[in-house]
Amino acid sequence: MRSYSSLLSYIALGVLAVIASKTGILNAYVQIVLMFIGINVILSTSLNLVNGYMGEFSVGHAGFMAVGAYITSVLNVMLFTQSSLFGPPLLNPSSALFLFPVTLLIGGIGAALAGLLVAIPSFRTRGDYLAIITLAVNYIVKSSVENIQVIGGARGFMGMRNVINSMQDIINIPWALVWVIICVGATVWIIYRFVNSTYGKGIVAVRDDEIAAEIMSVNTQRMKMVAFMLSSGLAGIAGGLFAHVLGYINPGTFTIMKSTEVLVMVYLGGMGSLSGSVLSAILFTIILEAFRPLQVAKWVVVPLLLILLMLFRPEGIMGHRELTDIFPRLRRWFGAKEERG
Amino acid sequence: MALLEVKEVTHFFGGLRAVYNLNLSLENGELVGLIGPNGAGKTTMFNLVSGFYRPTEGEIRFNGKDISGLRPHQVTSLGIARTFQNIRLWNSLSVFDNLCISQHHLLGYGFLQSVLRTPKFRSSERRVKKTAEEMLRMLGLSHYALEFPKNLPYGLQRRVEIGRALSLRPKLLLLDEPAAGMNPGEVDELIDLIRWIRDEFKLTVLLIEHHMRVVMNICERIKVVDFGETIADGSPEQIRQNRRVIQAYLGEEEPVNA
Amino acid sequence: MSFEIFFQNLLNALQWGSFYALIALGYTMVYGVLLLINFAHGDIFMVGAYIGFFFATLLMGKYAGFSTGLPPAVIFGLTVLVTMVLTAGVGVAIERIAYRPLRRKGASRLYVVITALMCGLILENGNLALLGASRRNFPELLPNTVHNIAGVTFSNVKILVIVTTILVFILLETIVRKTKLGMAMRAISYDRMAVPLMGIPVDTVIVFTFILGSSMAALAGVLFATAYPVLEPYMGALVGWKAFIAAVLGGIGEIRGAFVGGFLLGFVEIFVAALFPSTLRDLIAFSILLVFLSIKPTGIFGIARATKI
Numbered sequence: 001m002r003s004y005s006s007l008l009s010y011i012a013l014g015v016l017a018v019i020a021s022k023t024g025i026l027n028a029y030v031q032i033v034l035m036f037i038g039i040n041v042i043l044s045t046s047l048n049l050v051n052g053y054m055g056e057f058s059v060g061h062a063g064f065m066a067v068g069a070y071i072t073s074v075l076n077v078m079l080f081t082q083s084s085l086f087g088p089p090l091l092n093p094s095s096a097l098f099l100f101p102v103t104l105l106i107g108g109i110g111a112a113l114a115g116l117l118v119a120i121p122s123f124r125t126r127g128d129y130l131a132i133i134t135l136a137v138n139y140i141v142k143s144s145v146e147n148i149q150v151i152g153g154a155r156g157f158m159g160m161r162n163v164i165n166s167m168q169d170i171i172n173i174p175w176a177l178v179w180v181i182i183c184v185g186a187t188v189w190i191i192y193r194f195v196n197s198t199y200g201k202g203i204v205a206v207r208d209d210e211i212a213a214e215i216m217s218v219n220t221q222r223m224k225m226v227a228f229m230l231s232s233g234l235a236g237i238a239g240g241l242f243a244h245v246l247g248y249i250n251p252g253t254f255t256i257m258k259s260t261e262v263l264v265m266v267y268l269g270g271m272g273s274l275s276g277s278v279l280s281a282i283l284f285t286i287i288l289e290a291f292r293p294l295q296v297a298k299w300v301v302v303p304l305l306l307i308l309l310m311l312f313r314p315e316g317i318m319g320h321r322e323l324t325d326i327f328p329r330l331r332r333w334f335g336a337k338e339e340r341g
Numbered sequence: 342m343a344l345l346e347v348k349e350v351t352h353f354f355g356g357l358r359a360v361y362n363l364n365l366s367l368e369n370g371e372l373v374g375l376i377g378p379n380g381a382g383k384t385t386m387f388n389l390v391s392g393f394y395r396p397t398e399g400e401i402r403f404n405g406k407d408i409s410g411l412r413p414h415q416v417t418s419l420g421i422a423r424t425f426q427n428i429r430l431w432n433s434l435s436v437f438d439n440l441c442i443s444q445h446h447l448l449g450y451g452f453l454q455s456v457l458r459t460p461k462f463r464s465s466e467r468r469v470k471k472t473a474e475e476m477l478r479m480l481g482l483s484h485y486a487l488e489f490p491k492n493l494p495y496g497l498q499r500r501v502e503i504g505r506a507l508s509l510r511p512k513l514l515l516l517d518e519p520a521a522g523m524n525p526g527e528v529d530e531l532i533d534l535i536r537w538i539r540d541e542f543k544l545t546v547l548l549i550e551h552h553m554r555v556v557m558n559i560c561e562r563i564k565v566v567d568f569g570e571t572i573a574d575g576s577p578e579q580i581r582q583n584r585r586v587i588q589a590y591l592g593e594e595e596p597v598n599a
Numbered sequence: 600m601s602f603e604i605f606f607q608n609l610l611n612a613l614q615w616g617s618f619y620a621l622i623a624l625g626y627t628m629v630y631g632v633l634l635l636i637n638f639a640h641g642d643i644f645m646v647g648a649y650i651g652f653f654f655a656t657l658l659m660g661k662y663a664g665f666s667t668g669l670p671p672a673v674i675f676g677l678t679v680l681v682t683m684v685l686t687a688g689v690g691v692a693i694e695r696i697a698y699r700p701l702r703r704k705g706a707s708r709l710y711v712v713i714t715a716l717m718c719g720l721i722l723e724n725g726n727l728a729l730l731g732a733s734r735r736n737f738p739e740l741l742p743n744t745v746h747n748i749a750g751v752t753f754s755n756v757k758i759l760v761i762v763t764t765i766l767v768f769i770l771l772e773t774i775v776r777k778t779k780l781g782m783a784m785r786a787i788s789y790d791r792m793a794v795p796l797m798g799i800p801v802d803t804v805i806v807f808t809f810i811l812g813s814s815m816a817a818l819a820g821v822l823f824a825t826a827y828p829v830l831e832p833y834m835g836a837l838v839g840w841k842a843f844i845a846a847v848l849g850g851i852g853e854i855r856g857a858f859v860g861g862f863l864l865g866f867v868e869i870f871v872a873a874l875f876p877s878t879l880r881d882l883i884a885f886s887i888l889l890v891f892l893s894i895k896p897t898g899i900f901g902i903a904r905a906t907k908i
Contacts, residue, residue: 029900057709117889125896128636132847133892135840136885143882190456196470197455197462198441198448200436206443210430211908215391216443217417227453236372256840260716267713270431299724303717307697310714314706320433388908425908 007189031177033289035245038180040281042187044265045274046234051263052271053195054227055207057120057131060138061262062236064111066254067141068236069243072107073160074140074151076100081162085150093166100167100179104240106171111236112229119228122311123221123296138259144200145251156250161245167170169282176245183241187234192274194230203227204272269316276318283317342405344369344419344545345390350399350409352385352569359385363399367513370548372539374560376580378589381567387483387515390547391423392416403513417420418446422511424502426518426549429488437486438500440473440508447509474579476508479541480534496527500534507538513545514538521551532558539599559580565589600873603750609866609874612756614826616624616865617764621819622842623849624771625641625690625812625858631788631852632808634708635698638715641839643723643813645691645886647820649726652737653680659738671693679821690813691744691806693718699802708765719839760822767815768858776856780807788852839873859899864888 017034020026043061078086080096085319091099117137122130148153167175167208174199194200202223205213214220243249263285269280291298310316322331346506347365351358360382367373375383388394390401392413401409404426408416422443431439446471454456454462477483480500499519506514516535520528532555539546550556556563556577563580565573567589600608605834622644629637655678658667669677697714733828745754783804787794795801824830841864848861866883871883896901 011636020647049711055617057712059567078420080516108461119890119894125892128630128851129847129892129896129901130900131636132844135844136889136892138882139885140889143879143885147878147882193456193458194452197443198438199450200457201438201442202445205431208433209429211393211906212425212429212431213442215393215413215417215423216505217414217446218442219414220411220414230452260720264713266709271707271709296724296728299866300721300728303720303724307714309881310706311700311704313711314701314704316710384908393908427908429908 007185010185011317014178014185017181018173018178021177021273022172024305025261031174032245033285035177035180035241036289037282037285038184039242039245041184041278041283042234042238042264043239043262044240044269044277044281044284045187045191046231047262048269048272048274048277049191049195049203049227049231049264051266052273052277053207053284054203054224056122056270057127058134058228058231058261059131059256059263060136060141061136061232062254062258063134063138064232064235064258065239065242065258066145066249067109067239068107069233069239069249069254070101070107070145070151070157071236072253073157073238073243073249075106076163077159079103080166081135081159083159083162085152085159094170096169097167100163100175101151101182102235104179104183108233108237110283111175111239112233115123115229115232116238116273118227118232119225121222122228130291135256138254138256139319142254152250152282154251156252157243158248160249161247173238176241179270180241180245183237187237188274188278189216190230190234207272213310217333268306268309270318270320271316272320273316273318276316276321279323280317343367343402344371344404345547346400346402347390348394348400348402350386350389351380351400352389352394352395353397359569360389360396363569363571364568365564367547369545370539370543371386372535372559372561374547374556375547375549375566375576376556376563377566377572378474379564383566384517385569386566387423387547387549390416390515391421410480414446417509417511418511419451420512421515422506422509422513423515424506424517424519425500426521428495428498428502430498430502430505432489432491434489435487436482436490436493437470437473437477437504439490439501440476441469443505443509444469446470458497463506472508472510474554476504495522496524497529499523499527503534503538507542510559511544513547516546516548518549518551520550520555528552528555529554535559604873606751608869610751610753610757610761612748612866612869613761613862615863616845617863618761618819618823618838618861619842619845619864620764620858620861621815621822622839623846624767624854626843627851627853627857628784628808628812630846632784632805633702633711634699634791636712636715636841636843637812638712638843639693639718639722640816641752641811641835641837641842643686643693643835644816644820644823644839644842645726645830645832645835646689646722647682647686647813647817648737648824648834649730649735649820650685650817651678651821652735652830654678654681654685655738655740662786667883671738671740675825678740679818681815683821686817686820687764687810687814690809690816694805694809699752699805709787718838723832723836725791726891730832732832735830737824737830739828741825755824755832760826763822764858767818768854771815771854774811780804800892833843848888848891848898848899851897853900856898856900863899877878 018111021031047058047061050056077083079091080089080093107144112315118134123135125133151157164176202218205218206223207218210220265280265284266277270283287302294301343366345367347363347542351364352360379381389396392411396409400407403419403421408419448465449568450462450465477486482500482504483492490501520531523531536559538544548560560577563577564571565580565586572585572589573583625640626637643809655674658674658677698711699844701711701714714729741756743754743756744754754836783799788806789889844865845860846857849856867884867887868880872880875883
């Protein structure tokens with residue numbers, strides 16, 4: 001039973017959040033913030049896979065997010081809603097309830113394939129040169145979207161609200177929140193299991209010493225493929241959720257600025273610390289919201305705060321450690337059976 | 342049939358000829374030393390065998406299979422393991438993890454199974470961990486299982502690296518200057534360790550070493566290379582008396598002109 | 600493309616590439632010494648343009664009711680000099696306040712990179728918060744005469760930009776190859792550990808590097824403002840990222856790489872814009888970059904460090 005305690009408590013919390021939203025205890029603003037926290041958790045943990053565990057420096061996470069966001073949104077609007085772009089819905093709008101996770105997954109797969117644009121060069125390129133490639137991919141995705149007029153080009157794309165609405169017409173609960181909660185749980189679960197398997201630890205071996213890894217039986221190319229595709233795929237899912245939470249996306253949303261935010265979350269949390277990424281995503285989202293009244297000055301105060309934070313904790317909040325390393329008693333709840341090693 | 346057969350291998354770095362027309366044949370169970378002055382091409386030879394370099398010319402056969410051109414991890418999965426001149430352990434992973442990860446080719450599961458934790462995943466992880474634990478016990482490293490390699494003394498790091506190479510269950514073990522930087526006590530232990538490994542695991546060992554006490558003590562056969570070419574090949578006794586070897590190490594005897 | 604149009608575009612590309620090259624210098628030199636991608640550098644360029652703006656308008660008597668009455672060309676020269684000095688101060692200040700403490704604590708260099716990103720944000724948005732979103736027009740200090748030779752038009756500003764950039768290149772190559780500090784810079788990028796042991800004051804070299812890089816960015820800022828006289832707080836962001844790309848394209852850490860990479864990126868952008876719809880400019884330019892770096896991962900002049908095992 002113990003091995004499921006963390007899962008059960010997460011589900012309980014999630015159900016509680018949904019009930020509280022439904023009954024109005026959590027107002028719309030708090031719900032939005034919760035959903036942004038969730039999306040940021042997915043983004044930071046998935047980028048940590050590449051930047052933390054594998055030790056590369058990807059600066060184009062928003063590009064993959066955009067791929068997922070657009071694929072999922074276009075599919076959903078086309079399939080389930082009446083829109084000026086695509087006309088009447090191709091499927092019964094009520095089927096959105098079941099097919100939403102499918103389109104979300106397709107968006108994720110699309111983003112994972114875009115991740116190949118980085119994964120394949122990464123076989124030969126490392127470090128800062130690879131960083132440029134990720135940067136270029138971010139720009140390429142953004143300007144590709146800008147040039148596809150069918151999906152709105154630079155003007156953006158909307159209609160995702162209707163998709164959520166058609167789900168809520170069937171069962172009236174805040175579906176966007178539900179899906180964010182599910183996806184966050186799934187992301188953390190997947191990454192946790194992956195990086196704690198001997199297979200997944202191969203990416204840490206690549207970070208520590210790629211040559212030794214390749215010579216000591218780790219298929220480094222495959223590990224890089226897996227890490228990049230998993231990372232970008234999850235970013236794509238985060239993008240799909242993001243699009244449906246906001247109801248409107250445009251290419252300008254997915255610039256280097258967005259990538260920078262994710263980078264900050266990863267390094268603030270600590271490279272290669274899953275719990276650090278979760279914590280810093282929560283902290284960062286709350287900080288951003290708390291300083292919203294400052295308007296323009298927000299982006300002066302927040303970076304200053306972050307610089308100070310890094311001065312005090314030059315390895316991020318958690319460093320390389322996990323919460324369970326600092327509070328061993330948590331192991332009873334998380335991480336289930338403590339594996340030897 | 343020879344376990345490893347290196348046939349007329351030549352390797353160039355740009356214009357520099359690192360290995361020239363080298364032949365080497367290892368029988369099952371042999372313990373062979375590869376010696377020569379610095380820059381003679383010994384480590385290049387290792388890099389060629391382990392697949393890190395692709396030979397410019399020539400052929401490398403392992404168990405009858407041509408392995409030149411395979412990627413290093415493929416070569417490793419056929420059963421060739423090595424250690425490095427400068428220790429290359431994964432320093433942010435525990436000693437135990439170091440020994441587990443080198444069994445990557447034996448895992449037999451992929452990403453999906455690692456997430457879903459299928460029965461196959463569980464049995465495979467159990468097997469890998471058991472091997473690593475056993476290896477640590479045999480090498481007397483159990484106590485350090487959860488340490489990070491960088492925190493261990495040099496001699497122990499060498500031992501961990503050998504353990505990592507052994508845990509992938511090789512048929513051929515390449516040791517690149519295992520005694521480098523060791524004190525006399527550690528060298529004695531190492532000599533015992535290498536002998537024991539060969540007998541215990543029924544391995545073929547190819548050893549690069551500058552430390553003559555190690556080489557002369559444990560090698561059945563010694564190959565001497567200089568400037569990428571073989572200059573001698575024979576038993577320790579023969580090598581000790583070979584003129585060309587003495588020349589390579591000590592230089593030419595020249596008549597003194599007054 | 601007719602010969603005149605080609606030549607016209609060539610000239611435009613040279614000018615456009617000059618800006619990239621001048622900014623890329625700062626990236627490449629700091630990287631060579633610290634292995635740090637100084638992401639605040641694009642915004643240093645913006646700061647340079649603004650300092651230039653305020654100093655020039657000050658001399659022209661826009662504030663405090665006094666006018667120096669100097670001829671515009673002299674004002675331009677003074678502005679360039681003063682801007683370079685002041686902006687170098689800003690660059691060094693950032694290094695002292697933000698980067699050095701973190702380095703001293705032995706933080707991973709990526710944390711310094713993130714700090715650099717944050718510094719860039721502070722400069723951009725600090726400017727926006729202080730001065731507001733209104734754009735500013737850089738005064739016309741040099742008479743913008745346009746010449747026409749065989750159907751190719753060029754202004755003297757364009758010529759000034761290109762010639763200055765080439766002079767800067769020669770000057771910097773000389774500094775790096777011939778002076779003690781320059782040689783120390785190269786030594787550090789060659790072997791980081793040995794240099795302090797040889798008694799070379801590393802911090803002095805680092806400060807010197809930041810002075811050089813920031814003043815070149817300031818020069819680029821004033822020249823840019825002279826050629827395209829509209830200033831806004833985010834002007835350095837995109838140009839900065841692209842200049843960084845130019846630096847990598849040339850092979851980061853190499854001064855000639857920064858120049859060649861800058862000009863190359865300028866050419867690609869101008870000619871793509873000339874041949875295709877302008878909305879495709881970024882898409883094609885970055886795709887070319889992606890393909891190029893996939894084939895030659897270390898840039899034009901960068902040398903792959905052989906790993907010895």
